[in-house]
Amino acid sequence: MNVPRSRVRIRTDQPPAAPSANGAPAVDAVTASADGNWDVAPEVVFESRDVSVFYGPKQALTGVSLAIRRGQITALIGPSGCGKTTFLRSLNRMNDSVSSFRIEGEILYHGHDIYGGNVDQVEVRRRIGMVFQKPNPFPKSIYDNVAWAPRNLGMRSGLSDRVEKALRGAALWDEVKDRLKDSALGLSGGQQQRLCIARAIAIEPDVLLLDEPASALDPIATGAIEDLMHSLKGRFTIVIVTHNMQQAARVADRTAFFSLETGGEKPVGTLIEFDDTERIFGAPRDPRTRDYVTGRFG
Amino acid sequence: MSGPLDSSDGDDRPQAYDPTAPLTASGNLRRRQIFSRLSEWMATAAAVAAIVVLGIVIYTVVSRGAGAISWDFLTSSAPTGILPALVGSAIIVGVGTLIAAPLGILIALYLTEYASKRSAQLVKLTMDVMNGLPAIIIGLFVFALLVDHKKQSGIAGSIALAIIMLPLIARGTQEVLHLVPGSQREAADALGVARWRTVLTVILPAALGGILTATILSVARAAGETAPLLLITSIGSTDNVSLNPFEPIANIPVRIYSLSEEANPEGFTEAWGLSLVLIAFILVASLGARALLARSKRKMSS
Numbered sequence: 141m142n143v144p145r146s147r148v149r150i151r152t153d154q155p156p157a158a159p160s161a162n163g164a165p166a167v168d169a170v171t172a173s174a175d176g177n178w179d180v181a182p183e184v185v186f187e188s189r190d191v192s193v194f195y196g197p198k199q200a201l202t203g204v205s206l207a208i209r210r211g212q213i214t215a216l217i218g219p220s221g222c223g224k225t226t227f228l229r230s231l232n233r234m235n236d237s238v239s240s241f242r243i244e245g246e247i248l249y250h251g252h253d254i255y256g257g258n259v260d261q262v263e264v265r266r267r268i269g270m271v272f273q274k275p276n277p278f279p280k281s282i283y284d285n286v287a288w289a290p291r292n293l294g295m296r297s298g299l300s301d302r303v304e305k306a307l308r309g310a311a312l313w314d315e316v317k318d319r320l321k322d323s324a325l326g327l328s329g330g331q332q333q334r335l336c337i338a339r340a341i342a343i344e345p346d347v348l349l350l351d352e353p354a355s356a357l358d359p360i361a362t363g364a365i366e367d368l369m370h371s372l373k374g375r376f377t378i379v380i381v382t383h384n385m386q387q388a389a390r391v392a393d394r395t396a397f398f399s400l401e402t403g404g405e406k407p408v409g410t411l412i413e414f415d416d417t418e419r420i421f422g423a424p425r426d427p428r429t430r431d432y433v434t435g436r437f438g
Numbered sequence: 439m440s441g442p443l444d445s446s447d448g449d450d451r452p453q454a455y456d457p458t459a460p461l462t463a464s465g466n467l468r469r470r471q472i473f474s475r476l477s478e479w480m481a482t483a484a485a486v487a488a489i490v491v492l493g494i495v496i497y498t499v500v501s502r503g504a505g506a507i508s509w510d511f512l513t514s515s516a517p518t519g520i521l522p523a524l525v526g527s528a529i530i531v532g533v534g535t536l537i538a539a540p541l542g543i544l545i546a547l548y549l550t551e552y553a554s555k556r557s558a559q560l561v562k563l564t565m566d567v568m569n570g571l572p573a574i575i576i577g578l579f580v581f582a583l584l585v586d587h588k589k590q591s592g593i594a595g596s597i598a599l600a601i602i603m604l605p606l607i608a609r610g611t612q613e614v615l616h617l618v619p620g621s622q623r624e625a626a627d628a629l630g631v632a633r634w635r636t637v638l639t640v641i642l643p644a645a646l647g648g649i650l651t652a653t654i655l656s657v658a659r660a661a662g663e664t665a666p667l668l669l670i671t672s673i674g675s676t677d678n679v680s681l682n683p684f685e686p687i688a689n690i691p692v693r694i695y696s697l698s699e700e701a702n703p704e705g706f707t708e709a710w711g712l713s714l715v716l717i718a719f720i721l722v723a724s725l726g727a728r729a730l731l732a733r734s735k736r737k738m739s740s
Contacts, residue, residue: 239555265630292635339629
């Protein structure tokens with residue numbers, strides 16, 4: 141671990157009246173968390189330093205600096221188009237397939253630049269798994285869905301134990317143990333999403349990125365996914381993008397609020413505030429955060 | 439002022455109507471409906487005409503060729519039987535498929551999985567132009583390349599047929615590969631598995647039915663291709679069954695051609711009989727391919 145704890149930066153208060161000339165990020169400050177318990181803060185997994193993302197000429201994200209810590213659940217919230225999914229997908233280079241994608245700044249993963257010259261994107265994703273908004277199981281059996289990645293990564297020994305462990309980890313085992321050979325496409329949406337989580341954790345990644353994992357699900361299935369996140373917490377570092385603020389409040393240790401910065405010519409997504417979840421929802425520093433979490437966002 | 443209630447014939451005042459009147463056609467609705475019905479009839483008639491043409495072709499071939507079909511006709515050597523032509527066609531088309539299918543599938547994989555938009559467009563254009571190449575020109579090309587100053591051979595025919603089949607297999611396969619949802623590639627990418635393993639274990643299995651369909655359809659097309667085979671395959675072929683593709687080899691299209699050129703009327707009947715065999719094969723292959731595609735599409739979406 142080569143990122144000192146004191147390097148963790150969060151955005152400070154920024155009075156809305158203050159002119160932000162060219163959409164540049166506000167001054168970052170080293171700030172202690174509200175409860176002042178730096179001593180127990182786990183190590184930093186991701187450190188994002190002044191990250192900006194462009195799609196061709198269009199800037200999607202500007203000046204994001206934040207630190208994501210091991211074993212915690214970090215939620216990214218904010219209105220549509222604020223760049224939170226873009227940021228999430230930048231963490232495991234899923235944006236690389238977009239030909240016009242360009243990133244500035246640095247994202248350090250355990251101190252290594254994710255976009256460094258000799259970094260292999262396949263290796264990045266091997267350690268940083270992702271679950272998508274829409275469940276996307278392979279048109280294979282339930283067992284083969286979970287066993288697919290271990291098989292292709294050479295983790296063949298004890299495969300069925302690994303599959304069982306992953307399915308138990310995703311709280312799906314009891315529902316599917318008698319029909320492992322059935323097609324995964326016959327499962328309900330919520331079961332499919334838990335299968336996708338099982339598929340992701342079967343290769344024991346370090347980090348799980350969840351892109352609105354419950355937005356296509358009904359409230360009961362959503363509840364199951366949230367329970368699952370609580371049970372996975374600690375074993376994995378989890379970053380979740382969600383539109384659902386109650387969900388962020390229920391599951392996340394830390395919450396980052398993204399919004400559109402309208403100071404420049406065109407609105408650009410940026411990080412407004414990043415803090416403990418209770419603080420974001422209870423006593424946000426930034427009036428824009430307060431307006432959003434209290435539903436007064438215009 | 440123009441509004442949604444305007445009539446189209448230059449009257450730009452909103453047409454007044456009584457909302458409580460019975461709901462029968464009013465205004466120019468009757469005229470519009472006649473026009474609408476007329477276009478429906480014309481479209482239907484064109485579609486029926488296509489079916490009728492195919493029906494007439496099949497009827498003619500069956501009625502004239504059925505008399506020639508007998509066990510002896512199918513299983514004996516020339517001049518009375520067609521066995522050498524059947525076997526020869528199977529060999530020529532089979533070898534052609536062995537050449538064209540792997541190449542075509544690889545081209546399709548390049549198009550959908552690896553190519554940039556620009557190079558994909560170039561390759562697609564190449565495939566479409568290749569598909570439009572007259573068969574006789576492909577025949578001449580292979581003739582100049584492999585046969586001129588040497589001898590005719592089945593393998594030369596296979597190569598010519600492979601050139602004809604390649605764009606069909608590549609484009610057909612590419613279309614089914616496009617049907618494999620991008621979310622599956624994304625899921626595989628996010629698991630840290632290299633793309634070629636994803637291609638082998640997720641994408642190709644999902645598209646297998648469609649790839650087989652494209653291949654069968656191209657086989658059906660190639661089986662009846664005559665022009666290149668006339669030039670390069672069979673002059674000097676024996677009357678007996680020949681299994682060596684490096685020798686001149688008899689085949690169905692050329693046999694139909696030479697039988698129908700003969701002066702005696704029996705040759706004509708035999709040509710029809712052989713045509714019947716060919717058309718039956720093409721129909722069965724096409725229908726089978728369609729059924730296979732429908733089944734694999736169901737499997738992909740359910």
